[in-house]
Amino acid sequence: MVDLQPDQLRALEAIAATGTFDAAARRLGVTPSAVSQRMRALEAAVGQVLVRRGKPAELTPPGRVLVRHARHLALQQADVLAELGIGANPDPDPDARVPLPEITLVVSGDALTTWALPPLVEASTWARLEVLREDEEHSVGLLRDGTAVAAVTSVADPVPGCRATLLGHMRYRPVASPAFVDRWFPRGADLDALSRAPVLAFDRKDDLQERYLRLRAEEAGATPLDPPRHFVPASNEFRRAVELGMGWGMLPDLQAAHATRAGRLVGFDDARATLVPQHWQQWRLHSTSLDRLADALVRAARDALT
Structure with missing residues (x-):
């Protein structure tokens, strides 16, 4: 043995x-x-x-x-x-402290920016956290290889050895600045306009904008759209780049609400909003600290997500 x-x-x-x-x-x-x-x-x-x-x-x-x-x-x-x-x-x-449980988890930038940070701050009082930022669907790879013990992810199917819980959904809408809409979509966001208007993505793994463009092309029976693309790999800066007119992008309502109310962002196709599920996946093992973290995130998600 x-x-x-x-x-x-x-x-x-x-x-x-x-x-x-x-x-x-x-x-x-x-x-x-x-x-x-x-x-x-x-x-x-x-x-x-x-x-x-x-x-x-x-x-x-x-x-x-x-x-x-x-x-x-x-x-x-x-x-x-x-x-x-x-x-x-x-x-x-400090001399009386002993090591805290160490938890490495994966959270998307949008979740961190909008709803997930307060429960993580709460958990930091009783655990040492390493938060890894990874796009929604790519986070499970870090669970699979053992880098992380838990993840907030859009993937519903549990990674082998993990269990998954649905937390809720984040609603994403295509938005842009008013000046951008006036310039690029004066007659609406039709296929011709979408093929020419610059689009923003978080990075090359961010598929939200591509999914929207594919949907529009498939609905019309048209060839795939290939507009100019820019990449801004930080959640707040991504929103700010959309506000400044660098391109249009898919933003969660939780992140875009204030700028929309202030008139800095406008939606141009609310009928095709996308609901992105948020699942909590964690290793299937008995761990009081990991279960405690899950409970904190579930409570926060219940208040913030749809």
């Missing part, structure tokens, strides 16, 4: 988190030689290569499986210590 040693698993997890053996050693408070020895022993125990040496070090598929296991154990250990009264300590004296 293979006996996985905790110090070896911690070394592997530290390499995954930091990218190099030297940085992993600093994180663990040991020498790089000690990290190398632990990795050699772990690879010998499982009979497989777990890390491809380099800068950065790269996990192999078996290495990703063990990193996921290591993070499971670390989260569960923190929960157990808390139940025993020797876990997270709210004592304001």
Whole structure:
């Protein structure tokens, strides 16, 4: 029977988190030689290569499986210590504090900007959070490879080993500045105008605008539209670029409402608004801290989402 040693698993997890053996050693408070020895022993125990040496070090598929296991154990250990009264300590004296549970989760930029940040701030009082920003449908890859233990995502199908809960929906509408609409859509946003008007996307993985353009072309039985495209990879700056007339874009009502009321944004096709589901996916393991975070996000979503 293979006996996985905790110090070896911690070394592997530290390499995954930091990218190099030297940085992993600093994180663990040991020498790089000690990290190398632990990795050699772990690879010998499982009979497989777990890390491809380099800068950065790269996990192999078996290495990703063990990193996921290591993070499971670390989260569960923190929960157990808390139940025993020797876990997270709210004592304001820094010398009296002990390590908090560490939770890495994935949240889209739009969710962070509009509704998800307050419950994360609440959770930061009893857990150490690492929030990774990733587009809606791409977040599950970070769950699958063990980088994150949970995600707010548009994907409903649970990643293997995870469970999923529907939080609600964010409504996105195509919007632009009044001056942009006057210039590019003087007779409405017909196919000819949409083929010429610049469009904004968050990045090349952002498919919301493309879905809208495909829908319009398919409804008319026309060839795909190919307007000029600009990319602005930050949620608030994306909204601001739309306000300034750089292009039109799909914005959630939660983010666009104030600018719409102020007259800085106008919708030009509300009938084709898109509802984007928000699902909470988390590892299927018993973790008090992870369940507590899920409860906080569910409460916030209930108040904010449709």
